[in-house]
Amino acid sequence: MKRRSDxxxxxxxxxxxLLALALFMAFFIMLGTESRASVLRFGWRFVVTSVWDPVxxxxxxxxxxxxxxxxxxxxxxxxxxVGVCTAVFLVYFVRGWFRxxxxxxxxxxxxxxxxxxxxxxLFVLAPWLQHTLEPxxxxxxxxxxxxxxVPYGVGYLAAxxxxxxxxxxxxxxxxxxxxxxxxxxxxxxxxxxxxTTQEMITHVALPYARSGIISAxxxxxxxxxxxxIAVTMVIGNRPEISASLFAPGYTMASVIANEFTEATxxxxxxxxxxxxxxxxxxxxxxxxxxxxxIRGIAKTEGNV
Amino acid sequence: MLRKSTRMAVSGLTLAALVAATGGVVGAxxxxxxxxxxTVKTLTGAGSTFDYPFFSRAFYVYQQKTGVQVNYQxxxxxxxxxxxxxxxxxxxxxxxxxxxDEVKKAQAHGGPVIQIPxxxxxxxxxxxxxxxxxxxxxxPKALADIYLGKVKKWNxxxxxxxxxxxxxxxxxxxxxxxxxxxxTSYIFTDYLSSxxxxxxKKVGKGKSVNWPVGIGAKGNEAVATSVRNxxxxxxxxxxxxxxxTKMTYGLIQNKAGVFVAPTPKxxxxxxxxxxxxxxxxFSIVNAPGKDxxxxxxxxxxxxxxxxxxxxxxxxxxxxxxxxxxxxQNEASAVNYVPLPQNIRDSALAKLDTMH
Numbered sequence: 001m002k003r004r005s006d007x008x009x010x011x012x013x014x015x016x017x018l019l020a021l022a023l024f025m026a027f028f029i030m031l032g033t034e035s036r037a038s039v040l041r042f043g044w045r046f047v048v049t050s051v052w053d054p055v056x057x058x059x060x061x062x063x064x065x066x067x068x069x070x071x072x073x074x075x076x077x078x079x080x081x082v083g084v085c086t087a088v089f090l091v092y093f094v095r096g097w098f099r100x101x102x103x104x105x106x107x108x109x110x111x112x113x114x115x116x117x118x119x120x121x122l123f124v125l126a127p128w129l130q131h132t133l134e135p136x137x138x139x140x141x142x143x144x145x146x147x148x149x150v151p152y153g154v155g156y157l158a159a160x161x162x163x164x165x166x167x168x169x170x171x172x173x174x175x176x177x178x179x180x181x182x183x184x185x186x187x188x189x190x191x192x193x194x195x196t197t198q199e200m201i202t203h204v205a206l207p208y209a210r211s212g213i214i215s216a217x218x219x220x221x222x223x224x225x226x227x228x229i230a231v232t233m234v235i236g237n238r239p240e241i242s243a244s245l246f247a248p249g250y251t252m253a254s255v256i257a258n259e260f261t262e263a264t265x266x267x268x269x270x271x272x273x274x275x276x277x278x279x280x281x282x283x284x285x286x287x288x289x290x291x292x293x294i295r296g297i298a299k300t301e302g303n304v
Numbered sequence: 305m306l307r308k309s310t311r312m313a314v315s316g317l318t319l320a321a322l323v324a325a326t327g328g329v330v331g332a333x334x335x336x337x338x339x340x341x342x343t344v345k346t347l348t349g350a351g352s353t354f355d356y357p358f359f360s361r362a363f364y365v366y367q368q369k370t371g372v373q374v375n376y377q378x379x380x381x382x383x384x385x386x387x388x389x390x391x392x393x394x395x396x397x398x399x400x401x402x403x404x405d406e407v408k409k410a411q412a413h414g415g416p417v418i419q420i421p422x423x424x425x426x427x428x429x430x431x432x433x434x435x436x437x438x439x440x441x442x443x444p445k446a447l448a449d450i451y452l453g454k455v456k457k458w459n460x461x462x463x464x465x466x467x468x469x470x471x472x473x474x475x476x477x478x479x480x481x482x483x484x485x486x487x488t489s490y491i492f493t494d495y496l497s498s499x500x501x502x503x504x505k506k507v508g509k510g511k512s513v514n515w516p517v518g519i520g521a522k523g524n525e526a527v528a529t530s531v532r533n534x535x536x537x538x539x540x541x542x543x544x545x546x547x548x549t550k551m552t553y554g555l556i557q558n559k560a561g562v563f564v565a566p567t568p569k570x571x572x573x574x575x576x577x578x579x580x581x582x583x584x585x586f587s588i589v590n591a592p593g594k595d596x597x598x599x600x601x602x603x604x605x606x607x608x609x610x611x612x613x614x615x616x617x618x619x620x621x622x623x624x625x626x627x628x629x630x631x632q633n634e635a636s637a638v639n640y641v642p643l644p645q646n647i648r649d650s651a652l653a654k655l656d657t658m659h
Contacts, residue, residue, distance in 0.1 A: 053514035055507065122526060127533045152478065152519055153533060237483030237520025248519040254483075258522060261380030262485025262511040264406065 028280065035274035037267050046274060052239045054259070059271035061278065063239040067156070067249040068282070071231065072224040074160030074245075075167050079224075080217045082164065083171030087213075088201060090172070091179040103176060110169035118233035121162045126153035126234055129161075134246050145243040157245040158234040163227060167220035174219065178212030179205060211294045218290035225283055228253040252279045344619040350377040351384020351397035354487050354542065355603050358423050359397070362634040366626060372619060381487060381511070388606050389413055394620060396606035397422065399487020400511065401583035416609040418658065419583040420651040421602040422627060424641035426543035426571040427492050428553040429599075432531050433458065435473055440554040441466045441563045444590070444598070447556070448500035450477055450538060452507075453517035458536060466557070473536075480530045480539030483520030485511035491601040492540045495589040499598075540599075543571070544639040560594040568641040570597035579646040600641075609658050621658050628652050 038046065042059060049060030090103055130153030137147045182205050190200040206213070236248020237258060252275050263269045349359075356378035363374040379387075381398035388396030389410040401419050402410065410417050429442060446462040449455040455462050459472045482489045490511045497504040507513050521527040524545040531539040531551070543566045546553050555563040564570050574588050574596035575581075581588070581602060590598045605624060611617035628651045632642040643651070 051514065054512045055510040055514065122529055130533060150476065150478075154519060154521075154530065232483070232522050233526060237522065238515075238518070250520075258484040258520075259512050262382040264382050264385070264403075264511075 031273055031277040031280055035270055035277045037270035038274040041267060042271070046271070047278070050239065050241060052255070054263070054265075054268050057265065057267050059268075061252070061255075061271075061275050063241050064250050064252040064255050064275060065278065065282075066241045067159075067235065067251040068225060068253070068279070070156055070245075070249065071159040071163055071235070071251060072221055074156070075163035075224040076217060076221050078160065079164030079167040080171055080220060083168050083216075083220065084175050084213060086168070086172045087175035087179055088206075090176050092197060092201060092205075103173070106172045107169050109165065110173075114166065114227060114230040117162055117166055118230035121158055121230060121234035122154075125161060126158050129153045129158055133157075138246070146245050149242070149244040149246045151246050152236060152248055154234050154236040155244075155246050155248045156235065156242075158236075159231045159249070159251070160245070162230050162234055163224040166227060166230065167223050170223060171216050171220040174216035175209070175213050178209045178216065181212075182208050211297045214290065214294055214297070218286060221286055222283060225286065226253055226279070228257045232257050252276075252282075344613075344615045345371065346373045346375060347395070347616070347619060347623060348375045348377075348393045349384075349395040349397060349605075350379055350387045350393045351606075352381045352399050352487060352603055353378040354399050354425055355397045355423060357544065357638045358635055358640045361638050362627060362631045365634055366623065366631065370622075372623065374623065380485070382485065385410075385606070394611075394616060395624075397603065398606060399425070399601070399603050400490050401586055401604050402606065404584075407583075410606070410608075414608040414611075418607050418609055418654050419604050420607070420624065420628070420654050421581060421586075421643060421647055422605045422624075422651075423603050423632075423635055424571050424575050424600060424643060425487065425491065425603060426566045426597055426600040426641065427488055427495070427540045428543045428546040428551070428566045429538060429556065430528065430531050430541050430546055430551040430553045431538040432533075432535055432552070433473065433475070434535065436470060438467075438470050439552070439565070440470065441557065442554045443557045444495075444499035448496050448503050451479060451481075451496060451516065451518070452500070452503060453479070466563075475536040478534050478537040479515075479518030480527050480534075480537055481515050481518050481520055482523070482527060482540075484522050487511065487601070487603065488524070488540065488542050489513070491589065491599060494587055494601070495599045498587070498590045543641075547639045556598055558594070558596050558598045559590050559592050560596075562594045564595065564597045566597045566599070568636060568639075570595055571600040571641045572644050574598065574600050575602065575641075575647060576644040579650065581647060581650070602647075607655075607658065617658060621655055624655055625652065628655070 038059065046059060046061055047065065048062055050062045051058050051060050086106065090099055130151050134151030138151065141147045186204060186208060187200060190204040231251050232254040235251060235254060237250050237254060238248035239250045256272055256276055260272055263272055359376050363376060367373050381400065384396040384398055385402055385406055387393045391413050407417055443466055446455060449462060456477060458475045458477055464472055490509060493509040493513050497509045507516065519530065521530045524541050527539045527541050528549055528551060531537040555565050557563050573593055574591035577591045577593050577596060578588050586602055588600055607620060628648045635642045
């Protein structure tokens with residue numbers, strides 16, 4: 001027999017947990033019903049064609065899918081690499097006040113509102129890319145399709161860089177905490193066997209912490225995929241697929257932010273909802289893949 | 305306190321005079337209305353972001369004068385129409401009048417709708433060519449061809465032929481347009497559709513269109529920044545914004561063949577050519593007259609002809625009667641264009657049909 005206060009607490013916890021689930025379902029159902037008109041009208045063409053023409057009610061969302069994928073993956077690779085390296089640096093190479101100071105500064109990057117990132121991107125980053133970095137990349141690496149074309153400043157590269165900075169605090173803080181949780185005796189064991197610090201990090205600490213680091217990267221990716229306003233301000237908002245990182249592009253979140261308020265016809269609004277639905281499904285897919293990945297790692301570790 | 309009591313005394317006197325003058329049933333009805341209207345202290349509106357700087361100033365002045373506070377949310381014209389049609393706000397504001405489908409939807413909620421012009425907007429063509437000191441001239445065809453991607457360089461004959469004596473560089477043209485759905489884009493594409501049949505057929509007019517070339521920037525400030533940062537860029541921005549930020553913008557050839565700069569005067573001249581403007585026939589792009597600037601348009605306020613709350617209805621009528629008269633003076637202070645007299649008169653006549 002449970003005490004009365006226990007039962008109240010139980011009930012409350014159940015309610016809180018189910019509320020989250022109910023909200024998730026409600027979002028899914030709302031996006032599904034609202035995008036029905038668009039799904040029925042365009043079918044598969046919606047995700048494989050590239051024309052987005054509100055005047056003539058023709059909608060193909062492929063450039064948005066492409067733009068979201070390119071900018072998020074760029075951020076995952078670039079921001080993820082810098083983030084994990086910073087975490088390693090914080091854990092193994094500095095101590096004391098400098099570690100907490102630097103860690104705090106990086107975590108504070110997360111407190112900057114995304115619109116401020118966007119403004120910084122537009123007023124500082126984009127002109128710098130346009131006048132300095134992009135011409136330089138074009139000169140030395142212009143043989144790669146990635147770095148060809150007119151430097152506009154705004155485009156995939158600007159969006160990818162902004163997103164890299166934005167996911168940095170998440171990736172760094174979580175990776176650092178995971179690395180700090182690696183048991184001391186494992187470190188000391190490796191060092192006692194004659195490993196250098198570098199070998200200890202690459203062969204012992206990072207493999208031990210990898211499921212946690214992958215979770216950190218996935219959380220960063222989640223933020224990059226859904227980021228709206230900062231990207232909208234620097235990506236150039238052109239629904240076109242281009243191999244060059246200099247070219248202007250478009251993301252799913254950006255097109256919703258740009259066009260939702262002024263979308264008047266039913267099918268137009270429905271098409272925007274469908275973009276929202278795809279974004280939602282993409283986020284869920286990322287999450288599931290990350291979970292499976294982590295579970296796979298946990299299993300192999302269990303077998304060792 | 306003092307001001308409030310004076311006002312009450314004045315309105316009391318006015319009422320007394322009114323009752324004395326009219327007497328009988330009519331007087332009693334007006335009295336009831338006026339008394340109730342005085343009790344409405346807040347009104348809500350939503351819509352056009354373009355109207356916002358003008359509204360926030362005008363509504364502030366109105367509150368100082370009358371004590372009636374108007375809460376206006378600048379959430380975009382489309383969302384303004386939605387909220388107005390759902391009855392969550394008292395009035396809506398939009399850069400493009402509601403079409404017949406939208407009117408039907410609103411009518412289903414609140415009965416007949418009236419749409420009145422409230423202010424004017426012009427679109428300036430801003431560009432970035434540091435080596436060019438003179439103000440450039442653009443023909444309608446050149447503008448259409450630039451935005452169609454057919455004219456690609458600044459020294460193209462289509463541009464040089466009307467800019468004799470100006471040394472135009474051999475520089476690629478970087479086209480910039482708005483990425484967010486906006487009334488400014490609507491006016492601009494409406495203009496291009498009216499001067500180029502190819503544009504009308506291929507692209508058409510709308511708040512968001514499928515732009516053949518160029519990069520999209522969110523809002524006037526992002527368009528302005530992109531133009532400023534990029535040599536050879538051209539972009540369209542709201543005139544009030546271009547004037548406040550002192551951008552370089554071009555002269556546009558109007559229907560009469562004259563090259564005209566966008567100014568409050570030239571935009572008012574275009575508007576005045578259409579005294580019988582209505583929600584179904586509202587376009588003033590490429591207006592006739594040698595003083596008319598060709599890229600401009602009205603912004604609109606949406607009201608129901610009848611509100612269940614008579615006091616609120618009276619308060620709304622009073623507010624917009626003021627907006628169509630003295631309120632217009634507040635427009636020029638924020639670089640907006642006051643409506644010409646004939647447009648104000650027709651708007652006031654429409655307000656009179658509210659009951």
